[in-house]
Amino acid sequence: MKTPCIVYDFDETLYASHGSRRLYREVWEVLTKLRHRGYHHILLTAEQDLGFQLAKIERSRVDKLFDPRSIFIVPNPTDKHEELVRIRRELRRVARDSVDLRKSVVVGDRLDCEIRYGNSLGFTTVRICRRGGKYSLRRAVSESEVPTCTISTLKGLLTICP
Numbered sequence: 001m002k003t004p005c006i007v008y009d010f011d012e013t014l015y016a017s018h019g020s021r022r023l024y025r026e027v028w029e030v031l032t033k034l035r036h037r038g039y040h041h042i043l044l045t046a047e048q049d050l051g052f053q054l055a056k057i058e059r060s061r062v063d064k065l066f067d068p069r070s071i072f073i074v075p076n077p078t079d080k081h082e083e084l085v086r087i088r089r090e091l092r093r094v095a096r097d098s099v100d101l102r103k104s105v106v107v108g109d110r111l112d113c114e115i116r117y118g119n120s121l122g123f124t125t126v127r128i129c130r131r132g133g134k135y136s137l138r139r140a141v142s143e144s145e146v147p148t149c150t151i152s153t154l155k156g157l158l159t160i161c162p
Helices: 027-036 050-060 079-095 111-120 154-160
Strands: 005-008 040-046 071-074 105-108 124-128 149-151
Touching: 005 079, 027 040, 027 154, 040 050, 040 079, 050 071, 071 079, 079 111, 105 111, 105 154, 111 124, 124 154, 149 154
Parallel strands: 005 040, 005 105, 040 071, 105 124, 124 149
Antiparallel strands: none
């Protein structure tokens, strides 16, 4: 059986970087359930201070939900596209045996970043639009920024990813 993948953004998708500065309540429950359903988790995040971002990830303990080889930190949001291309290339390389690319998903809060990049590479894209979120009021400015679907909390993934 082939394994589908979910690529997650970190800040404002899994982690409240403004306000409480902690993982959102539902993260452990949702990622654990999705792992039991057979999904492989990949974390792709951007921060110029890589040490700061890694410390934040470790402090939140979210790294326990990911294989260490599936955590990627790039310096800038625009670098996410290049890294996502590399991740997709690697997934395609192993896809013949183990990865289901047709069911793989990119989840993020930014239309101009995770959603645009995921769409350009043929992934199903899920925008998480939390009430009061940093990018929640932004609207798509082009077809490439329109997500496959939008959810208000991570729990919405449980209905999207059977």
